[in-house]
Structures are given as C-alpha cells and as structure tokens.
Amino acid sequence: MQNEKADVQLSTIIRRIKAWETDNFMQRVPPDFTSLFHQMAYDSLRQTSHFRVEHTCIGCGLCAKKCPVHAIEMRRGRPVWVKEKCTMCLGCLHRCPKFAIQYGASDRHGQYQHP
Ligand code: SF4
Ligand code: SF4
Structure with missing residues (x-):
C-alpha cells in the first residue's frame, strides 16, 4: 500500500523534474x-x-566544493559551516574521501554516493 502511494508521488515528482518546474520546495x-x-x-x-570534522581531514576542499547551498567554506585548510542551516543532503559527509565528516553522535556509519 505504501509503495503504491510512493509510486504515485514519484510519478508526480518525475513529471515536475522533466518539466523543469521551479518553486520554493523547502517551504x-x-x-x-x-x-x-x-x-x-x-x-x-x-x-x-x-556537523564536525575529524583529524583525518586532509583539507582537499571537496565538501565545500560540492555543497549545493555553499554552506561550507575552507578556512586554514579545514571545512567550516558558515550557514546556520542547510538542506541536509549529506553530500559532504558521504563524499569526503577520508570519511572525516560526522553528524551528531555518529562516527562509523557507511558512506553512499549515487553513481
Ligand atoms: S572533503 Fe573531507 S578531507 Fe576534504 S576538506 Fe572536506 S572534510 Fe576534509
Ligand atoms: S549536508 Fe549537504 S547542504 Fe548540508 S553542508 Fe553538507 S553538502 Fe551542504
């Protein structure tokens, strides 16, 4: 039942993406x-x-480069979150080549990247 509902919602989402619809979807x-x-x-x-950064960070800047809302800046070779809130896409956490970014109390979860 839930999957059927999700299918309907996904169809709507796909249609809107294909139509390049824009809106304030955060609201x-x-x-x-x-x-x-x-x-x-x-x-x-x-x-x-x-978010926090572990000592394994090598200062590559990938997290700052990939953040879709520019919430991260590199300062003295370390990422600093310069916005109070972000979209929570977790791209920074999952793309870090050294797995140096953690969220909350987490420390050893997996990393996932869409191919
Ligand atoms: S992607 Fe990871 S290693 Fe690179 S600067 Fe960001 S936290 Fe550091
Ligand atoms: S979770 Fe996404 S939006 Fe938030 S700081 Fe990381 S990359 Fe940027």
Whole structure:
C-alpha cells in the first residue's frame, strides 16, 4: 500500500523534474499538529552545528566544493559551516574521501554516493 502511494508521488515528482518546474520546495505549510511537529524536527536536523570534522581531514576542499547551498567554506585548510542551516543532503559527509565528516553522535556509519 505504501509503495503504491510512493509510486504515485514519484510519478508526480518525475513529471515536475522533466518539466523543469521551479518553486520554493523547502517551504512547508503546517496545516495540523503533525506537520508542525515534522517541521520543527526537520528544522532541528538541518542545523549545521551538528556537523564536525575529524583529524583525518586532509583539507582537499571537496565538501565545500560540492555543497549545493555553499554552506561550507575552507578556512586554514579545514571545512567550516558558515550557514546556520542547510538542506541536509549529506553530500559532504558521504563524499569526503577520508570519511572525516560526522553528524551528531555518529562516527562509523557507511558512506553512499549515487553513481
Ligand atoms: S572533503 Fe573531507 S578531507 Fe576534504 S576538506 Fe572536506 S572534510 Fe576534509
Ligand atoms: S549536508 Fe549537504 S547542504 Fe548540508 S553542508 Fe553538507 S553538502 Fe551542504
């Protein structure tokens, strides 16, 4: 049942991407308590203060280069999150060649990159 719902939603998303539709997709309308709760949780998760860099960082700058919202700057050879919130794509964490970026209490999860 859930997969059927997801298929419908995916079809809509694919159609909109193919049509190059643009909008403020980060904006959410909280019509009820559940949505409000999700919005608050999402806002909390998006805080870049959750990220940290381990000593294994080699200062390659890939994380800053790949961040889609330019939330990372390289300063003295280390990444610094310069925005309070980001999109939480986790591209920086998953693309780091040294696995030096961690989020929250995590330290040894896997890395994934879309081929
Ligand atoms: S991608 Fe990883 S190794 Fe490269 S600068 Fe960022 S944290 Fe450091
Ligand atoms: S999670 Fe994505 S948006 Fe956030 S800092 Fe990393 S690359 Fe940028």
